[in-house]
Amino acid sequence: MSKVMIYGEIKGGKLKKSAYELASEGRKLADLLGGDLGAVVMGSAGEQFAPELARYGVDTVYVVESSDLDTYNSETYAQALAKIVSEKKPEIVLLGHSMQGKDLGPRTAAKLGIGIIADCVSLELDGSTLIGTRPMYAGKCNAKWVALGSPQMASARPNVLEVVESAKAGAVEKIAFTADASRPTYTTKDLNLDTSGKVDLTEAEIIVSGGRGMGGNDFSLLEAMASIFGPTATVGASRAAVDAGWRSHSDQVGQTGKTVTPNLYVACGISGSIQHLAGMGSSKVIVAINKDPEAPIFTKADYGIVGDLFKIVPEFNKELESLLKD
């Protein structure tokens, strides 16, 4: 019996990095509770990930087999996850706070009659009570939350928990599932995914962001920088740039956009409103490039460059390219 269970999200035929983060964290919690760690993966293709999950501490991989799970659907996935949790009775269930996790977690929790501590940046145990620390007000403050029901459920912000190897058996248990079709749900008609392999803002390790100072919709300098950094980097934007129509709303970083925690955040032509600073203030390292030496972004930047971004970014890209090519 698994005392801790994680949900391993599959995207584009691959297990997401968050699954390894959750496995590593789950392993730690399972050891403290003196029990096993299980991982749920949806669809029979999930079996192939068992060895990888085992490497990060998973004892048992529950592969839910059903043609009903070929395409993600809130209701059917929540039914399947709630079924496994009810049967296996873990004390703790962990999901990633990804776009899918945000959709799946609360619906599953509601089915189980429990709450879910969303978007945790750290998890700890007080005896057997799970405590999740989560940013609120887009990171303007933090709070520790506890789950009062059982099991205790939490979702973890991607890219924050550490990935630690800890080899375990990774035994596979296949579980058959048929969706209860009496519960109404939507049907997917079209899935239009960006196939460039671009990583989502909330999961990017490096974000190159542009603001009002970009002066227009030409973000090619920033796109170039992101592509030099590689596939874990992506381009973001401030609200000013999004509201001006220069970038899509899905690129917006800040209180009314996305809260991000990359290893490196490069802010170009962003003055740093309170809403923006809240949304990116927990980035590990911040570089700011701005003409205005008084811009608030410089109070948060580890490396602040006062100057014209259109002169500095090209030089920055040249330096990066020569450094990163070896």
Place this chain on the structure above:
Amino acid sequence: MKSLVCLKQVPDTETQIKVKPDGSGIVTDGIKYVINPYDEFSVEEALRLKEKFKAGEVVILSIGPDRTTEAIRTALAMGADRGIYVNDESVNNADPFAIAKTLAAAAANVEYDVIFCGHRAIDDDFGEAGAMLAEFLGLPQVTLVTKVEVAADKKSATVERDVEGGKETVEVPLPCVLTSQKGLNEPRYASLPGIMKAKKKPIDKKAAGDLGISPETKLQAKQYSMPPERQAGKKYQDMEPADVAKTVVQALRNEAKII
């Protein structure tokens, strides 16, 4: 076309949040409250649907203390028809589970084709009430919605939603719960006649007992704290672009060790 819009009043995004010395919550003195920005998209979409079908009703449902009526009044000034708010100590600051239970109980007394929620409230940032409400009502949920087209018979809707790295188009039977995302629309401003009219529109106040519920909370906040204050680091001014680029790139590798 009848829509029920769940709306939360939240501190304006300009608010500097301060935590109480005992860590029991945030300091609320002097906070200016607004409609949660994602809920404004909901109000606007509900109004557009009513206008498109040239019939129906837009009902605003909220939970919170008496100041919540200001947010409801603003939505009424935008054009919504009436408001309901649940003001009860037991739920005003409750967790998403209890909030969703309360919304579900209140929704039971309202006719609707669609329930709109913001995909999250920008204060507690949970983003759970919409999905939980849908589950409690046994309705489909479509989250992070950026486009809604309701079929002429009002039996289904074609909805576009944000998914990671792209868009998904789904067909959903009505009634359903939709959670609004930025990009859905541009909310209108309340007009002066709208503001005048709103003063006469009904806002119905309820207690949890009126709804026949005593919702149980499933999560509890233990301790609030301020994030560690980030210090300004090195600042480079009046340097040649090539020199400053080299210096900072080298520092990212050798000092910060992140590239």
